[in-house]
Amino acid sequence: MDISFNQVSYTYQPNTPFEHHALKDLSFTIPSGSFVAVVGHTGSGKSTLIQHLNGLLRPTAGKVQIGDYHLMANKKVTSIKSLRKHVGVVFQYPEHQLFEETIKKDIAFGPRNFNTPQAEIEKRIPEVMAAVNLPLAILERPPFDLSGGQMRRVAIAGVLAMDPSVLVLDEPTAGLDPKGQQQIMDMFYQLHQEKKLTTILVTHSMEDALRYADHMIILDHGSKYMEGRPVDIFKEKEKLQAVQLDLPEIIHFLRRIEERFGISIPYRKQTMAELATEIKTKLKGVSKHE
Amino acid sequence: MNNGILIGQYVPSDSFIHRLDPRTKIMTIFFFVIFVFFANSTLSYAWLTLFALTVTFATKIRFIFILKGLTPVWFLIVFTFLLHLFVTKEGTVLIEAFALKIYSGAIIQGVAISFRFFLLILVTSLLTLTTTPIEITDAIESLLHPLKKIKFPVHELALMMSISLRFIPTLMQETEKISKAQASRGVDFRTGPLKDRIQAVVPLLVPLFVSAFKRAEELAMAMEARGYQGGEGRTKLRELKMETIDIISLITFAVVILVLFFLRT
Numbered sequence A: 001m002d003i004s005f006n007q008v009s010y011t012y013q014p015n016t017p018f019e020h021h022a023l024k025d026l027s028f029t030i031p032s033g034s035f036v037a038v039v040g041h042t043g044s045g046k047s048t049l050i051q052h053l054n055g056l057l058r059p060t061a062g063k064v065q066i067g068d069y070h071l072m073a074n075k076k077v078t079s080i081k082s083l084r085k086h087v088g089v090v091f092q093y094p095e096h097q098l099f100e101e102t103i104k105k106d107i108a109f110g111p112r113n114f115n116t117p118q119a120e121i122e123k124r125i126p127e128v129m130a131a132v133n134l135p136l137a138i139l140e141r142p143p144f145d146l147s148g149g150q151m152r153r154v155a156i157a158g159v160l161a162m163d164p165s166v167l168v169l170d171e172p173t174a175g176l177d178p179k180g181q182q183q184i185m186d187m188f189y190q191l192h193q194e195k196k197l198t199t200i201l202v203t204h205s206m207e208d209a210l211r212y213a214d215h216m217i218i219l220d221h222g223s224k225y226m227e228g229r230p231v232d233i234f235k236e237k238e239k240l241q242a243v244q245l246d247l248p249e250i251i252h253f254l255r256r257i258e259e260r261f262g263i264s265i266p267y268r269k270q271t272m273a274e275l276a277t278e279i280k281t282k283l284k285g286v287s288k289h290e
Numbered sequence B: 001m002n003n004g005i006l007i008g009q010y011v012p013s014d015s016f017i018h019r020l021d022p023r024t025k026i027m028t029i030f031f032f033v034i035f036v037f038f039a040n041s042t043l044s045y046a047w048l049t050l051f052a053l054t055v056t057f058a059t060k061i062r063f064i065f066i067l068k069g070l071t072p073v074w075f076l077i078v079f080t081f082l083l084h085l086f087v088t089k090e091g092t093v094l095i096e097a098f099a100l101k102i103y104s105g106a107i108i109q110g111v112a113i114s115f116r117f118f119l120l121i122l123v124t125s126l127l128t129l130t131t132t133p134i135e136i137t138d139a140i141e142s143l144l145h146p147l148k149k150i151k152f153p154v155h156e157l158a159l160m161m162s163i164s165l166r167f168i169p170t171l172m173q174e175t176e177k178i179s180k181a182q183a184s185r186g187v188d189f190r191t192g193p194l195k196d197r198i199q200a201v202v203p204l205l206v207p208l209f210v211s212a213f214k215r216a217e218e219l220a221m222a223m224e225a226r227g228y229q230g231g232e233g234r235t236k237l238r239e240l241k242m243e244t245i246d247i248i249s250l251i252t253f254a255v256v257i258l259v260l261f262f263l264r265t
């Protein structure tokens, strides 16, 4: 589903002393099938933005379009539930939403609400358990005596089981160990490619934005600050630092190499090993000419 | 979530009312609430209104905002007025329609009582608007201090109060977060038959209880780890202190009350 924001503004508690303009005149489009990273400083409006994607919030001005669904200030959406079926949202700390007696029931909760046939649910459960890398043996256990990381995986499985076509992720790996973070992000990326999902990822990790996203939106105080391909965005170090964002380590490293040896290596999602070989060959080339 | 509902909400500002010692404010309001019932003439009502409005404007909070915040209470005020209108049977009959007789005394009574009600709510809402919950708790602990002599657990009561107050916003945020998460998983809290809507509360309540218990346990451990062992010998970070401005305020209020008694008929 194509997604577009057209001059969207959102104000929390309008006409009170607590009035807060969380989004200001925001416009962008996300073509179906793209992987978009939304980044910005704490409080820049990222979570507010993504709550517009499944109609939890309606813009106070402007228009949000998700496929055939239109969200506007004064128009109630009648088909909000079918919109939510298509847009799966993994919130910050999703493990807080677990409540069923068993893991299996909790995963089935979403699809059941959307009237998915029981046979289909039974089929999806092992698939999503495999995707989040949890053993099927724990399905009948209550979700509350798992570790935090495992609970997170169960919660994610519960969203994936809805089989959404748009996947919205609000810092899905915050507070996990580094290896778990990588695993979960790789899993999302794989799903994104296999199922041709449209993925919107809110993240504080420039590394993740660079590695996974093909488009990036940077928010600052509720307004769009920059937008473009991550490789292009990360060329503008000073502009990023003005809003307290850093370059990913690898870009930083490649810049230093360029300054030091005068060889430029464009970033093409190389692995560490590939990069090392590339640097070696290029450096050898430089020294041979001398 | 809490759009527009103001009762119990603190609005920061730099007015002198905000800076007053919370005990001054609580005592003033306590006595105001009592003395409102002594007003019995137009003049005495006008005098108390003047006082209430002066204080309201001194808080520097937009008046329209305060009035809007009282919206849920308007219903009660109007209800009180109507009740008196139809029930009181004093004075001369003014209007007679169907089986109803409206007396002149009823109108006077109705206006007086509902106006009294309005003054009470306005002034008490000023307390919570200009005083943080923590200040209120500290003040209550300090004002109730004499009760310690009769083994009344003043400190424990104040601690319980401040912990509950501290966690109300957290709990509200949590409720909002979880209800959004469950709405995203297809729960419908707003429409559908009553039975479904009651069932929809389960996915909201269970996580709330789980996190509330977890939080309570963590808090208890954190308090113990930091050496909390009850109120005995515990000092305070925020010492309450009566300043000159508090004395002046209390004296002014006493004068207001004295004048009230002259204006009574």
Ligand SMILES: Nc1ncnc2c1ncn2[C@@H]1O[C@H](COP(=O)(O)OP(=O)(O)OP(=O)(O)O)[C@@H](O)[C@H]1O
Residues within 6 Å of the ligand: A012, A013, A020, A022, A040, A041, A042, A043, A044, A045, A046, A047, A048, A049, B001
């Ligand atoms: N329910 C609310 N009522 C009032 N203001 C709110 C509410 N929710 C968020 N805000 C304000 O809106 C602004 C944007 O919040 P938002 O949660 O979208 O930020 P964010 O970019 O997701 O931050 P973070 O990186 O910390 O998650 C913040 O300044 C916040 O204080």
Ligand SMILES: [Mg+2]
Residues within 6 Å of the ligand: A046, A047, A048, A092, A170
């Ligand atoms: Mg956020």
